Amino acid sequence: MDVYGLIGNPVEHSLSPPMHEAAYEELDIDARYVTFEPAEGEASDAVEAAETLGVAGLNVTIPFKQAVLDAVDPDDLAARIGAVNTIDFTGDRPTGHNTDAIGAVRALREHDVTLDGSAVVVGAGGAGRAISFGLADEGLNVSIANRTVRKAKALAGDVPGADGHGLDALGDLLTGADVLVNATSVGMDEDRSPVPSDALHDDLAVLDAVYSPIETRLLRDGAAAGATTVDGAWMLLYQGVEAFERWTGRDAPVETMNEALRGEL
Numbered sequence: 001m002d003v004y005g006l007i008g009n010p011v012e013h014s015l016s017p018p019m020h021e022a023a024y025e026e027l028d029i030d031a032r033y034v035t036f037e038p039a040e041g042e043a044s045d046a047v048e049a050a051e052t053l054g055v056a057g058l059n060v061t062i063p064f065k066q067a068v069l070d071a072v073d074p075d076d077l078a079a080r081i082g083a084v085n086t087i088d089f090t091g092d093r094p095t096g097h098n099t100d101a102i103g104a105v106r107a108l109r110e111h112d113v114t115l116d117g118s119a120v121v122v123g124a125g126g127a128g129r130a131i132s133f134g135l136a137d138e139g140l141n142v143s144i145a146n147r148t149v150r151k152a153k154a155l156a157g158d159v160p161g162a163d164g165h166g167l168d169a170l171g172d173l174l175t176g177a178d179v180l181v182n183a184t185s186v187g188m189d190e191d192r193s194p195v196p197s198d199a200l201h202d203d204l205a206v207l208d209a210v211y212s213p214i215e216t217r218l219l220r221d222g223a224a225a226g227a228t229t230v231d232g233a234w235m236l237l238y239q240g241v242e243a244f245e246r247w248t249g250r251d252a253p254v255e256t257m258n259e260a261l262r263g264e265l
């Protein structure tokens with residue numbers, strides 16, 4: 001039996017175990033997906049221990065996404081983002097990947113969103129950073145708006161061609177924009193949006209990284225404005241799909257994983 005896992009703290013309510021185990025069952029793969037909660041400062045030890053114990057693949061979540069960089073060879077995207085959420089143990093050294101970035105891009109693409117033109121990313125934390133790199137790599141011109149303007153400008157300095165702003169610039173930035181992503185925690189367990197509803201329009205595709213609730217205020221406002229809307233569970237799904245495919249070398253049973261994930265939300 002293969003063992004896959006997740007390290008983070010806390011991981012108690014993670015949706016990854018049911019999502020991955022549904023895929024193993026569907027494809028008749030003899031594997032389990034388990035969660036581990038190392039203490040702060042023990043990320044590298046945890047990765048080494050997992051490798052020693054023959055763990056086949058590891059996901060990484062908050063607060064260890066940066067800390068595990070010491071214990072893996074990151075691929076180009078993960079190195080540029082400076083964070084790893086998926087570790088593969090099949091090579092001589094553990095390799096680190098960032099499937100959050102790929103998950104956001106794939107969530108948009110699977111909803112027939114054309115990835116060219118300009119994108120506005122709201123938020124400059126971990127999710128904002130990964131998503132900004134993912135969209136810039138697709139060739140979009142990325143503008144980053146954040147409550148703390150200094151962080152938006154710092155992130156924009158790292159992302160090719162990006163510019164950084166405060167939230168007060170959102171109205172101007174969204175005029176003529178093609179893609180909007182909420183990468184703040186605003187809307188999580190609350191009926192609030194980080195974007196004024198009158199800035200939304202029907203040429204926009206709106207992805208909300210927040211997945212609890214699935215239908216956020218931003219997505220409701222977006223739908224009312226005629227925008228294409230993509231909820232955060234799609235991003236979560238596709239980061240898991242990318243990890244599964246990287247680890248197993250097989251096409252993921254996307255429908256099955258999606259049903260398992262949404263059944264938990």
Ligand code: NAP
Nearest residue numbers: 123124125126127128147148183184185209210232235236
């Ligand atoms: P983080 O690193 O803590 O960043 C939080 C971001 O939210 C920062 O930009 C912060 O702005 C902003 N923010 C927080 N409270 C705010 C408020 N009241 N008004 C305006 N901005 C506010 O968190 P993260 O890891 O990036 O996660 C952000 C969200 O993305 C969370 O809801 C998380 O669940 C979600 N997420 C989803 C997925 C997925 O697969 N769907 C993956 C990763 C994360 P400041 O810089 O000004 O503090």
